[in-house]
Amino acid sequence: MSSQRATAFVPGHVTAFFSAHPADDPAVAGSRGAGVTLTDGVTVRVSAPEGAVDAPEGAVDAPEGTVDAPGSAGDAGETTIDGEAGSIGAVDDVLAELDALGADVAVETDLPIGAGFGVSGAAALGAALAANEAFDRGCSENDLVRIAHAAEVGRGTGLGDVVAQARGGVPVRLEPGAPGVGELDGVPATARVEYVAFGELSTEEVLGGDTTALSAAGAEALDRLRADPRLPTLMNAARAFARDADLLVSEVETAIEAVESADDEGTEGGDDPGAAMAMLGRTVFALGTGLSDAGYDPEVCRIDAAGARLVDR
Ligand SMILES: Nc1ncnc2c1ncn2[C@@H]1O[C@H](COP(=O)(O)OP(=O)(O)OP(=O)(O)O)[C@@H](O)[C@H]1O
Numbered sequence: 001m002s003s004q005r006a007t008a009f010v011p012g013h014v015t016a017f018f019s020a021h022p023a024d025d026p027a028v029a030g031s032r033g034a035g036v037t038l039t040d041g042v043t044v045r046v047s048a049p050e051g052a053v054d055a056p057e058g059a060v061d062a063p064e065g066t067v068d069a070p071g072s073a074g075d076a077g078e079t080t081i082d083g084e085a086g087s088i089g090a091v092d093d094v095l096a097e098l099d100a101l102g103a104d105v106a107v108e109t110d111l112p113i114g115a116g117f118g119v120s121g122a123a124a125l126g127a128a129l130a131a132n133e134a135f136d137r138g139c140s141e142n143d144l145v146r147i148a149h150a151a152e153v154g155r156g157t158g159l160g161d162v163v164a165q166a167r168g169g170v171p172v173r174l175e176p177g178a179p180g181v182g183e184l185d186g187v188p189a190t191a192r193v194e195y196v197a198f199g200e201l202s203t204e205e206v207l208g209g210d211t212t213a214l215s216a217a218g219a220e221a222l223d224r225l226r227a228d229p230r231l232p233t234l235m236n237a238a239r240a241f242a243r244d245a246d247l248l249v250s251e252v253e254t255a256i257e258a259v260e261s262a263d264d265e266g267t268e269g270g271d272d273p274g275a276a277m278a279m280l281g282r283t284v285f286a287l288g289t290g291l292s293d294a295g296y297d298p299e300v301c302r303i304d305a306a307g308a309r310l311v312d313r
């Protein structure tokens with residue numbers, strides 16, 4: 001059935017550690033690693049222009065010349081980010097792939113952009129889910145994840161966020177790539193998540209540089225998590241990764257240390273999973289109450305249980 005407007009919600013995704021696996025084929029390119037998906041995420045509403053969706057049988061024809069031919073994309077639509085005109089390259093590429101360039105796209109998020117929450121991947125995947133529905137394109141979920149993954153990888157704004165966001169929970173990327181190529185597992189867990197974003201770190205710059213040392217550290221972290229798929233091990237491996245990959249920024253290092261000290265002084269005996277750096281942003285995240293215990297004023301959400309989905313809005 002065709003509908004002219006559809007909305008999707010896609011969880012934010014914080015990568016705890018990763019190794020980069022570039023390839024010419026964007027479905028094969030990606031990352032290994034692990035992270036957490038968040039109940040804080042990105043909502044994407046797509047509106048198809050009149051006439052861009054095949055009219056149901058028996059529908060009255062619109063007067064000639066007033067609408068585009070059924071199925072055509074028509075003139076380029078508008079994208080807004082939190083109500084302001086803007087653009088996200090991966091979203092444009094998703095719309096082009098779905099022959100939906102005429103769509104108006106409204107991206108809404110409380111998450112900061114460029115600070116390690118995978119907002120561009122979420123926007124791309126949300127646009128794919130919502131445009132498929134609004135334009136009645138008939139793609140499967142795997143098709144849409146593939147399209148969004150290829151757009152995100154093609155733009156250099158992420159490698160593994162889209163597949164993780166499609167899954168939800170605590171995704172572990174065992175093999176890089178889109179559905180049918182990559183392989184996912186997960187840590188079966190839920191938790192409160194706290195985070196403080198201090199600023200942006202350019203994904204394109206890090207991925208465009210030499211990733212050899214980073215990827216070696218990411219491979220080691222993944223081995224540790226596979227041997228013990230639990231949240232404290234995820235956070236320990238993430239802290240070691242940020243240090244070994246030489247990505248740790250000073251504000252985040254200070255916050256991680258403050259969380260550790262507050263935990264040592266706590267009455268519970270220092271068993272909190274602690275804090276780590278969000279890849280790739282100047283952002284610290286903690287599982288539990290570590291950041292608030294350490295005197296920060298963090299945003300608070302939870303691990304998202306469901307993954308990307310269409311919503312009634
Ligand atoms: N206000 C904005 N600030 C930063 N980027 C923006 C903004 N508006 C649109 N963009 C676009 O959004 C994309 C941001 O991608 P980028 O990979 O830097 O961030 P991200 O997806 O939020 O997360 P991550 O840091 O996890 O990779 C880019 O394509 C950029 O051009």
Ligand SMILES: CC(C)(CO)[C@@H](O)C(=O)[O-]
Nearest residue numbers: 015018031158159160161
């Ligand atoms: C490269 C990356 C860290 C950017 O957010 C992420 O996409 C990932 O883990 O592949």
